[in-house]
Amino acid sequence: MxxxxxxxxxxxxxxxxxxxxxxxxALWQARLNIAREERGATETARLFDELDGLESGPAGDMPxxxxxxxxxxxxxxxxxxxxxxxxxxxxxxxxxxxxTSTPLQRGYAWLLPPAYGGVKPTTPQWNLQRADxxxxxxxxxxxxxxxxxxxxxxxxxxxxxxxxxxxxxLLAVYVALRLAxxxxxxxxxxxxxxxxxxxxxxxxxxxLLELHTIGQALNHxxxxxxxxxxxxxRLDLQLRSxxxxxxxxxxRELHDELGQRLTAxxxxxxxxxxxxxxxxxxxxxxxxxxxxCEHVQHALRDLLQRLRARQxxxxxxxxxxxxxxxxxxxxxxxxxxxxxxxxxxxxAIDEHAVGGDVALTVYRLxxxxxxxxxxxxxxxxxxxxxxxxxxxxxxxxxxDDGNGxxxxxxxxxxxxxxxxxxxxxxxxxxxxxxxxxxxxSSRPGxxxxxxxxxxxxxxxxxxxxxxxxxxxxxxx
Ligand SMILES: Nc1ncnc2c1ncn2[C@@H]1O[C@H](COP(=O)(O)OP(=O)(O)OP(=O)(O)O)[C@@H](O)[C@H]1O
Ligand SMILES: [Mg+2]
Numbered sequence: 001m002x003x004x005x006x007x008x009x010x011x012x013x014x015x016x017x018x019x020x021x022x023x024x025x026a027l028w029q030a031r032l033n034i035a036r037e038e039r040g041a042t043e044t045a046r047l048f049d050e051l052d053g054l055e056s057g058p059a060g061d062m063p064x065x066x067x068x069x070x071x072x073x074x075x076x077x078x079x080x081x082x083x084x085x086x087x088x089x090x091x092x093x094x095x096x097x098x099x100t101s102t103p104l105q106r107g108y109a110w111l112l113p114p115a116y117g118g119v120k121p122t123t124p125q126w127n128l129q130r131a132d133x134x135x136x137x138x139x140x141x142x143x144x145x146x147x148x149x150x151x152x153x154x155x156x157x158x159x160x161x162x163x164x165x166x167x168x169x170l171l172a173v174y175v176a177l178r179l180a181x182x183x184x185x186x187x188x189x190x191x192x193x194x195x196x197x198x199x200x201x202x203x204x205x206x207x208l209l210e211l212h213t214i215g216q217a218l219n220h221x222x223x224x225x226x227x228x229x230x231x232x233x234r235l236d237l238q239l240r241s242x243x244x245x246x247x248x249x250x251x252r253e254l255h256d257e258l259g260q261r262l263t264a265x266x267x268x269x270x271x272x273x274x275x276x277x278x279x280x281x282x283x284x285x286x287x288x289x290x291x292x293c294e295h296v297q298h299a300l301r302d303l304l305q306r307l308r309a310r311q312x313x314x315x316x317x318x319x320x321x322x323x324x325x326x327x328x329x330x331x332x333x334x335x336x337x338x339x340x341x342x343x344x345x346x347x348a349i350d351e352h353a354v355g356g357d358v359a360l361t362v363y364r365l366x367x368x369x370x371x372x373x374x375x376x377x378x379x380x381x382x383x384x385x386x387x388x389x390x391x392x393x394x395x396x397x398x399x400d401d402g403n404g405x406x407x408x409x410x411x412x413x414x415x416x417x418x419x420x421x422x423x424x425x426x427x428x429x430x431x432x433x434x435x436x437x438x439x440x441s442s443r444p445g446x447x448x449x450x451x452x453x454x455x456x457x458x459x460x461x462x463x464x465x466x467x468x469x470x471x472x473x474x475x476x
Pocket of ligand 1: 375376411412415419445
């Protein structure tokens with residue numbers, strides 16, 4: 001259904017209900033008016049009856065007639081008329097009705113003075129002559145105040161009805177709008193998911209055509225983004241795998257070519273050193289040559305280790321020996337000359353459960369984090385931790401107590417290492433964050449933490465996993 005049609009139908013239905021209520025109120029008011037008219041007419045008839053009794057009835061009934069007349073002339077009972085009754089001496093026998101009192105009534109009387117239709121009203125007066133000689137003087141005055149107060153009540157009633165009608169209509173429109181726009185919460189929720197790069201969320205079909213169209217468009221957009229992200233991830237992984245292959249090839253060539261020759265050179269220099277014993281200038285050169293050879297061999301071993309994760313003799317299909325690799329990596333930093341930093345490595349995972357790409361990523365992340373610490377942190381302690389997180393993912397972290405980073409987002413622009421770490425983690429559907437190890441210290445240090453799936457995930461398995469959790473709670 002279209003939004004405009006839905007709103008119109010709702011508003012029309014509510015307006016009809018409101019009008020029915022207003023009609024009922026108006027009928028109730030008319031009933032009150034009729035009852036008032038009837039009572040006024042009855043009281044007028046009773047007035048003449050009582051006046052007749054006062055004039056011609058027995059003297060003993062006079063007090064009862066006077067009391068009945070007092071009742072009849074009380075406020076508002078004789079509609080639009082006021083009765084005055086005086087004895088022979090001009091004394092009022094009935095209380096005079098008070099003048100218009102409240103400011104509203106006075107203002108209303110000023111606004112609507114008596115009109116009399118252009119003819120000055122007559123004031124009927126007559127005398128009652130009893131047989132016992134007592135006389136009464138009767139005056140019937142026009143009372144415009146009572147008509148005014150009745151019309152004032154009518155206007156107030158009308159205003160009340162209009163106000164109530166307006167307020168209820170507004171309320172109804174508000175409720176109809178809220179109901180109509182309720183599915184917007186789902187749309188806003190979906191947009192929030194996409195803003196957090198969670199493109200696997202899909203909107204369900206929505207009842208209103210316009211919102212349904214928006215929902216379908218968002219679903220389509222999310223689908224395209226998810227596919228292109230997945231394609232980028234695959235490409236990224238392929239590129240990294242190619243780079244790893246290239247690094248392995250280079251390492252193999254270096255190992256086979258230079259490694260063997262260096263070993264031969266070291267054997268030759270050892271022979272030279274032995275033969276030059278007792279020939280000081282020659283012995284010095286031979287010793288220096290032997291030292292250079294040893295140095296180059298160490299440097300080559302170092303380079304080979306950084307270039308590739310596997311030893312040349314290891315089977316490519318076997319899982320990567322993560323424990324050994326990380327231990328060797330950390331040992332190589334511990335063994336650095338003049339190393340003033342303490343390294344602690346804690347691993348609480350089964351390396352056979354970790355996929356090859358994931359293990360390699362963990363290794364490269366650790367390599368970069370340790371290199372950064374050596375270059376930038378001036379840390380005294382470094383902790384490397386690998387554990388299984390509660391959600392079943394692998395949690396890797398490296399923390400140091402060095403200089404720290406005030407703005408990791410900004411720091412990433414200064415080199416390629418941090419950006420590369422983010423990309424590696426992103427390619428595996430993981431998450432990475434960086435924060436101060438000791439936030440309130442003068443040397444806050446840096447902790448880099450990543451959570452990765454144990455095995456590389458496909459986009460469909462992620463979607464199914466999230467869908468299995470059912471409808472999310474939309475914010476209200
Ligand atoms: N552990 C750390 N402690 C303090 N600062 C760090 C740490 N790690 C990184 N940084 C800061 O972040 C910046 C970016 O690091 P990144 O690894 O991206 O680049 P880099 O190490 O300078 O160069 P490269 O591209 O060779 O890695 C560094 O220049 C450094 O200022
Ligand atoms: Mg770096």
